[in-house]
Amino acid sequence: xxxxxxxxxxxxxxxxxxxxxxxxxxxxxxxxxxxxxxxxxxxxxxxxxxxxxxxxxxxxxxxxxxxxxxxxxxxxxxxxxxxxxxxxxxxxxxxxxxxx
Numbered sequence: 001x002x003x004x005x006x007x008x009x010x011x012x013x014x015x016x017x018x019x020x021x022x023x024x025x026x027x028x029x030x031x032x033x034x035x036x037x038x039x040x041x042x043x044x045x046x047x048x049x050x051x052x053x054x055x056x057x058x059x060x061x062x063x064x065x066x067x068x069x070x071x072x073x074x075x076x077x078x079x080x081x082x083x084x085x086x087x088x089x090x091x092x093x094x095x096x097x098x099x100x
Contacts, residue, residue, distance in 0.1 A: 002038045002098070004062050005091040008052040009045070011083040017048050020081050024050060027070040034068055036061025039098060048083075055093060062090075 012020040024042045031040045039055040056062040065071065078085060 002055040002057050002096050003093050004056045004059070005093045006052070006054045006056075006062070006065075007089045007091055009087040010050040010052070012048040012050065013081060013083045014048075016081050020050055023074070023077065023081060024052070027073070030068065030070040030073075034061075034065055037065050039096075055096065055098075 010020060010024075021044065028040075028042075031037055036056055036058070037054055038057055038061075039053070041051075041053040043051045043053075045051055054065060056065065074081075074086070
């Protein structure tokens with residue numbers, strides 16, 4: 001059962017909206033390789049605001065995700081792609097319906 005989630009909000013720097021969208025969608029293969037990431041959603045809230053939602057079964061999977069390739073690449077490019085640092089919140093998942 002998944003019990004841990006992360007919600008992140010990303011605000012693209014002016015003129016970098018398409019680059020942020022491409023960067024995030026291009027990260028799907030990296031996330032697919034993360035065995036402990038049970039669910040991952042990447043979405044757009046408005047023209048320059050993006051969101052990520054991830055779900056994990058345990059702390060080890062969460063930490064592996066935070067130490068993973070996409071998170072590292074995002075933080076490495078945040079200065080040029082984002083208007084401000086990502087807003088990341090940890091959430092407790094109370095219930096979930098996942099494919100299975």
